Amino acid sequence: MNVFKNFLSLFLIGVVFAAPAHALDPRELVREAIDHWRGVASVGEMTMIIHRPDWERTMSMQSWTQGTKESLVRVTAPQKDRGNGTLMIDNSMWNYSPKVNRVIKVPSSMMGQSWMGSDFSNKDVSRSDDIVDQYTHTLLETTEHDGKTVYVIESVPLEEAAVVWGREVLRIRDDLVLLEQRYYDQEDQLVQTLEALEIGEMGGRVIALRQRMSKQDAPEEWTEMQVKTMSYDVNLDPGMFTLANLRNPRN
Amino acid sequence: MNLTLRLAWRNLWRQPRRTWLTTGAMVFSNIILAVMVSLQFGMYDMMIDNTLAVFTGHLQVQAPGYKDDKKMRQSIPNAAGLAASLRQNLDVDTVAVRGTAFALASSDERSFGIQVIGIQPEYEASVSSLPGLLSEGRYPADNFAAEVVIGNVLARNLKVTIGDELTLLGSGRDGSFAAAVVIVTGIFDTGMADLDRSIAQLPLGAFQDVFSMGDQAHEIVIRVADLSLVPGIKQQVQGLLPADENLVVFDWDELEPSLKQAIQADIASAWFMYGILIILVAFSVLNTVLMSVLERTREFGIVMSLGLTPGRLGRLVVLETMLMGLMGLILGTLLGAGLILWLGANGFSYPGMEEMAERFNMPAKIYPQLSLVPLFLGPVIVFAGTLIAAVYPAIRLHWLEPVQAMRAA
Numbered sequence: 001m002n003v004f005k006n007f008l009s010l011f012l013i014g015v016v017f018a019a020p021a022h023a024l025d026p027r028e029l030v031r032e033a034i035d036h037w038r039g040v041a042s043v044g045e046m047t048m049i050i051h052r053p054d055w056e057r058t059m060s061m062q063s064w065t066q067g068t069k070e071s072l073v074r075v076t077a078p079q080k081d082r083g084n085g086t087l088m089i090d091n092s093m094w095n096y097s098p099k100v101n102r103v104i105k106v107p108s109s110m111m112g113q114s115w116m117g118s119d120f121s122n123k124d125v126s127r128s129d130d131i132v133d134q135y136t137h138t139l140l141e142t143t144e145h146d147g148k149t150v151y152v153i154e155s156v157p158l159e160e161a162a163v164v165w166g167r168e169v170l171r172i173r174d175d176l177v178l179l180e181q182r183y184y185d186q187e188d189q190l191v192q193t194l195e196a197l198e199i200g201e202m203g204g205r206v207i208a209l210r211q212r213m214s215k216q217d218a219p220e221e222w223t224e225m226q227v228k229t230m231s232y233d234v235n236l237d238p239g240m241f242t243l244a245n246l247r248n249p250r251n
Numbered sequence: 252m253n254l255t256l257r258l259a260w261r262n263l264w265r266q267p268r269r270t271w272l273t274t275g276a277m278v279f280s281n282i283i284l285a286v287m288v289s290l291q292f293g294m295y296d297m298m299i300d301n302t303l304a305v306f307t308g309h310l311q312v313q314a315p316g317y318k319d320d321k322k323m324r325q326s327i328p329n330a331a332g333l334a335a336s337l338r339q340n341l342d343v344d345t346v347a348v349r350g351t352a353f354a355l356a357s358s359d360e361r362s363f364g365i366q367v368i369g370i371q372p373e374y375e376a377s378v379s380s381l382p383g384l385l386s387e388g389r390y391p392a393d394n395f396a397a398e399v400v401i402g403n404v405l406a407r408n409l410k411v412t413i414g415d416e417l418t419l420l421g422s423g424r425d426g427s428f429a430a431a432v433v434i435v436t437g438i439f440d441t442g443m444a445d446l447d448r449s450i451a452q453l454p455l456g457a458f459q460d461v462f463s464m465g466d467q468a469h470e471i472v473i474r475v476a477d478l479s480l481v482p483g484i485k486q487q488v489q490g491l492l493p494a495d496e497n498l499v500v501f502d503w504d505e506l507e508p509s510l511k512q513a514i515q516a517d518i519a520s521a522w523f524m525y526g527i528l529i530i531l532v533a534f535s536v537l538n539t540v541l542m543s544v545l546e547r548t549r550e551f552g553i554v555m556s557l558g559l560t561p562g563r564l565g566r567l568v569v570l571e572t573m574l575m576g577l578m579g580l581i582l583g584t585l586l587g588a589g590l591i592l593w594l595g596a597n598g599f600s601y602p603g604m605e606e607m608a609e610r611f612n613m614p615a616k617i618y619p620q621l622s623l624v625p626l627f628l629g630p631v632i633v634f635a636g637t638l639i640a641a642v643y644p645a646i647r648l649h650w651l652e653p654v655q656a657m658r659a660a
Contacts, residue, residue: 050426054324057426075428084428095355095420097430102418110355117422174397 025155026137028043029172034071034132036176037207039232045076045166049224050118056084059116062227068132070241072078073125073247086115087246088126103247119192119213119223123164131168134161140169149174165191175206186220190216203230256561259570262351266543273539274579277633280532281583282590284525284629286619288600289591291521293619295514296478301613302510303503304380305441308472309481310348311501312337312489317469318501323352323462330456330468331371336470340491341484345474346412347374348455352462354421354429356401356408356451365405365449367419369458369468378474380448383438388437395456400437402447409453411435417451421461431461442610525629533636537643540572544644551648565645572641576634584630591621623627630639 042065050057053240060077074085083098093106135155143150153170157163166186171179181194192215196208207227214222239245263270303309312333327333327446330348338346350369355362372391372401377384382390382400391398400419411417415435423429433453441447459465475484481502492498504511544551551564598616610614 052324055426078427081428097420097428099428100418100420100432102357102430102432104355104357104362104420105366105419106355106373110362110364112362112421113353115424116428 010191012070023208024151026139026151027132029151029176030135030153030155030170031061031139033170033172033176033178037178038065038068038071039203039205040113041234041236042203042230042232043234043236045228045231047226047228048116048118049226051222051224053220057117060071064236064240064242066236071126072246083249084116085246086125087241087243089241090129091126093122094246101247103243105138119215119221124213130161130163131155131170134158134163135168139162143171145173145179150179177206177208179208192216199226202227203232205230206231257569258576261541262567262571263415263574269539269543270575273536274575274582275503276532276535276636277576277579278583278586280528281579281630281633282635283528285587285626286590287521287525287586288623288625288629289587289619290594290617291518292625293599293617296620297614297617298514299503299510300615302381302507304474304613305443306379306381306446307653308378309475309478309503310485311506312471312488312492312498313469313501315497315499316336318382318499318506319603321351323422323469324462326350326424326467326469326495327471328496328612329466330471331466334371334374334471337473337488338378341473341487343473343475344374346646347371347378348468349375349470349472350427350455350458350468351470352421352460354419354451356409357418357420358404358411358415360410361408361580362407363408363449365401365451366573367399367421367458367462368450368451368452369455369462372457373558375452377582381441381452383386384439384441385437386440390437391452391454393452393456396436396462397431397433397457398434398436399451399453400439400452402449403438403440404444404447405449405451406435406438408448408649410600413641415437419451419453419461421462423461424465424467425463427463429462432456433457451637479540485536512528524543524631529629529633529636532633533640536572536575536637537640540568540577540644542642543571544568548651548656548659551651552653552659555651556653556657561651562647564648568645568648569638569641572637576637579637580630580634583633584626587630588626591619592628594619595621 008232036218042063044063046061046063048056048059048061050059059081061073061075063071065071071088072085075081075083085096087094087096088141093111094103095106096103106122111126112121114120115122115125135157138154140152140154143152151172151174153172154167155170156167157165164185165187166184168184173179177196177199179196182190183192185191192213194211194213196210197212198208198210199206200209203208207230209227210224212222212224257345308614312327314325316322334346334348338344348371352367354365354367356365363476372394388400390400406412407413409417413435417433417435421429427589439447447497453461455468459467473484473488474480482584485500487501488500492500555561555564595618598618600616605615
């Protein structure tokens with residue numbers, strides 16, 4: 001009897017300890033979600049809609065990404081803004097404006113400012129993978145969405161991370177689609193929410209086709225990113241992510 | 252009553268030296284209070300004027316919501332036209348239009364986020380002392396010139412000097428990319444770190460061009476000749492605004508609430524000192540009155556045994572004090588007013604003030620104004636204090652026993 005009891009408790013311990021091994025590592029999940037969205041390399045076309053109560057502005061842009069460190073965005077429409085571009089390498093950011101034919105590095109003090117007049121800050125667009133390295137992640141709960149499991153992950157920045165947020169809450173579906181990202185400030189007030197409004201297949205992957213960033217205190221102000229085309233795992237010219245290419249596009 | 256008054260007056264001059272000494276204390280403190288308070292009020296007016304002269308102006312016309320949100324789209328249509336009509340209707344030149352935008356300013360070496368302010372070169376100097384604070388170079392002359400003046404700290408940070416190029420990068424009013432290359436033609440030094448570090452002034456025409464503003468701007472700044480004219484002109488301006496735009500006029504108090512708060516804090520601390528002065532004077536009066544009552548104990552005993560009530564006797568004592576207080580009040584305010592008038596004509600300054608004034612493009616002397624409230628505020632409180640000081644000796648009379656009092660030494 002005793003033997004059986006011991007065996008049972010051993011078995012139970014085994015079950016208890018095995019459980020975390022089965023549940024996926026939340027950090028890994030966040031990393032995979034970002035990799036899924038960006039791919040090893042990607043080329044895409046997007047439309048950005050900046051909405052305000054009294055006006056709206058639509059911009060079209062092309063984007064190239066390589067890994068999680070390098071990306072390039074170039075505005076294609078409207079005509080007035082055509083040719084403006086942003087190059088991001090690591091945590092550095094450069095803007096190019098054809099009007100003045102100059103490349104300007106964005107100083108770190110400006111990283112919190114709006115990117116191209118949108119509700120995304122420079123930081124939001126350039127540091128998308130900071131959340132992997134500079135945060136600790138905890139799985140809060142799992143829910144369902146469209147018959148798929150959704151992991152709700154709380155990400156708290158490390159003490160020394162240069163991040164304005166107090167914490168972020170991510171909802172990642174088990175097919176690695178980021179459904180929602182909520183940004184809380186240091187007082188734990190919800191500041192802004194990035195949510196996937198439309199999910200579909202593009203470039204061989206299921207991704208968020210329409211994402212909207214909205215501010216909590218001004219729900220009538222939002223910016224929407226719509227993916228028009230997207231190809232993954234393309235071969236990009238090694239000179240793609242250079243200041244020279246930002247200034248004089250070769251493609 | 253007439254008798255009591257005459258009695259009180261004669262009682263005062265039974266001891267002329269003591270009366271003069273006490274009155275002298277009152278006169279002295281009244282002169283100090285009258286002059287100091289007038290000087291203080293004059294200083295506040297100057298402080299307000301100087302602070303507002305740098306940038307804010309006395310009044311501003313803005314689009315609704317702009318004061319709190321500072322959003323680029325909250326702008327005034329046809330701003331220059333409106334300013335011109337204000338100039339004409341108010342019959343003053345001191346009206347200028349400004350636009351404000353946020354931009355990244357880059358030199359060859361560095362970049363900083365700054366505020367770009369579109370100004371009317373022709374009129375800016377009439378509302379702001381900043382154009383007069385150029386330490387190098389010149390203010391842009393042409394309304395469309397791609398020329399900026401920047402603060403000396405910003406110039407140092409960007410490592411630029413006169414003639415160097417700056418690139419401005421920001422967002423236009425329509426959300427488009429705003430970008431321009433401008434030439435630094437002047438460097439100002441206001442001594443105010445915020446301004447010197449983060450501001451570039453660009454002619455309004457060029458500003459509207461770069462930031463896709465059309466004929467719009469954000470502020471119409473109005474400067475008036477004297478602070479006291481502000482409420483009247485505010486109302487006048489309100490009436491002159493186009494009815495369909497629902498633009499708003501703010502006075503300096505609404506634009507710079509911290510200014511009034513600073514003044515109120517200063518008044519509070521000054522009144523603490525004045526309070527001590529007033530209490531000292533009141534005690535000296537109390538001392539005098541008490542002495543004059545005590546030395547007349549026998550006399551009071553006699554008149555009381557003859558049938559004079561303690562109440563009437565108390566009134567006599569209070570009346571004596573009141574007469575003395577009135578003398579102090581009248582002499583003190585007269586002498587104080589004379590001193591203020593003299594200072595008002597010749598100006599008041601202290602060592603080093605001239606250098607400081609020149610440094611900040613400000614007037615070098617304070618000219619206190621003679622006006623009723625600052626002149627009488629202190630002396631009237633001293634007067635009230637002396638009356639309160641007479642209450643105790645007067646009440647004391649009620650406990651006086653006529654027989655005992657007559658036997659007192």
